Amino acid sequence: MPEAAPEPVLEVRDLGIHFGGLHAVRDVTASVPAGQITAIIGPNGAGKSTFFNLISGFYQPTSGSIRFLGEDITRLKTHQVVARGIARTFQTTTIYKELSVLDNAMIGHRVRTRAGLLDALLRTGRERQDEQGSRAGAMRALERVGLASQAGRPAGALTQEGQKRVGIAMALASDPRLLLLDEPAAGMNPEETVSLMGLIRELVAGGLTVALVEHKMSLVMGLADRILVLHHGQKIAQGTPAEVSRDPTVIEAYLGGHAHGGQMGQPGQAGGSHA
Ligand SMILES: Nc1ncnc2c1ncn2[C@@H]1O[C@H](COP(=O)(O)OP(=O)(O)OP(=O)(O)O)[C@@H](O)[C@H]1O
Ligand SMILES: [Mg+2]
Structure with missing residues (x-):
């Protein structure tokens, strides 16, 4: 039985940014529950790092809002965002x-x-x-x-x-209250990845909320309480690992761009054509 979701620490609504004609993040509405691990996944260029850049104040959104612990932080600068936690x-x-x-x-x-x-x-x-x-x-x-x-x-x-x-x-x-990790396991071997997963679990057990971007599905599936899936800047799914991994739209997003070996298991390694 799923438990009631904890209060969100972070809530984004209709969040978007475009660079010229490219909508790197588009109309994303999502939340990060307190005391949990939220993974953000999606093919290369999906907008994951841009999403973090928006939340952390490195980029100013061209639309939408960001609330953290009930406060509107949409227009804050990086050091102000850090000061909020x-x-x-x-x-x-x-x-x-x-x-x-x-x-x-x-x-x-x-x-x-x-x-x-x-x-x-x-x-x-x-x-x-x-x-x-x-x-x-x-x-x-x-x-x-x-x-x-x-x-x-x-x-x-x-x-x-x-x-x-x-x-x-x-x-x-x-x-911080919320820690954003952008591909923490990149370049790590399997043993190191497992060790890093242990660290992330410890930090969360100590009260931290974590949102992470990662291509390594072993880490995502082993750690995440909830997964947000981005594709071409848009949210195409959000749910538990089990829900997301059987979602036809998600499977299509991963298979679509990668003709061979396009298992959802290894989106990061399957392609490599993204600059
Ligand atoms: N400052 C910028 N100026 C112009 N385009 C940008 C900028 N930052 C990101 N983009 C573009 O936005 C899109 C999303 O990029 P982003 O880095 O967020 O993808 P990602 O999901 O993190 O990909 P990866 O898995 O490869 O790290 C890409 O097409 C990228 O080229
Ligand atoms: Mg990235």
Whole structure:
């Protein structure tokens, strides 16, 4: 028996953005329930990262609204969105490989609590003042991702999965309520993927709400409470993993673009023609 859905932390209504004539996200109405894992899937170019860019304030929507914890955040800038409690990781790694794991987490903390990356890198007076606070916040974030013992190592010396954990620690350093992960398992082997899934489960058990974009169906099906499916920028399905995986529209979306091996199991690997 399905339980009643928890209150949504995030609600988007008729959300859209177009770049010239291209509607990267179009009329998407969806919600992210508190304390759960919501996966956003869809073929390459479906608008998944753009959806995250809209929620996190990197892009301004051309239509629709975004509510977070009951507040309208549609027009807020990135640092204001972070201050409300939404943090994200990026599809491509954005860690500083030469710097220590701790320094990376501290940059995450400063960027998210202060004016911006430049301040964080140049270490202005204000930043120095906050050094102790950043360090403590960064160490807490590293503990949450299991990297406290690696704090002094160069981030680039860690495994792929370790480096992803650094990226997650950078996001956690702002102590978010909602964490957006864009393809967290990209480039990972199966063992690393399983380990990362364990981390995401732990974070959610600790009270965090997670929305993630991922092509690896083992992760999506193993983790997600609910799945939102985007195709050509539009929502074509939303439901439990079981509901979504037997939805004819979803199956067609995955098979349609990928003539061979087009199992819903591996949409990311099937094609590769998307630039
Ligand atoms: N800043 C931008 N300017 C113009 N077009 C953009 C911009 N950002 C995204 N797009 C386009 O919007 C569409 C959706 O892109 P998006 O990156 O959101 O896809 P995605 O679902 O994350 O794909 P992938 O699985 O390959 O990461 C693509 O056609 C992309 O080229
Ligand atoms: Mg993407």
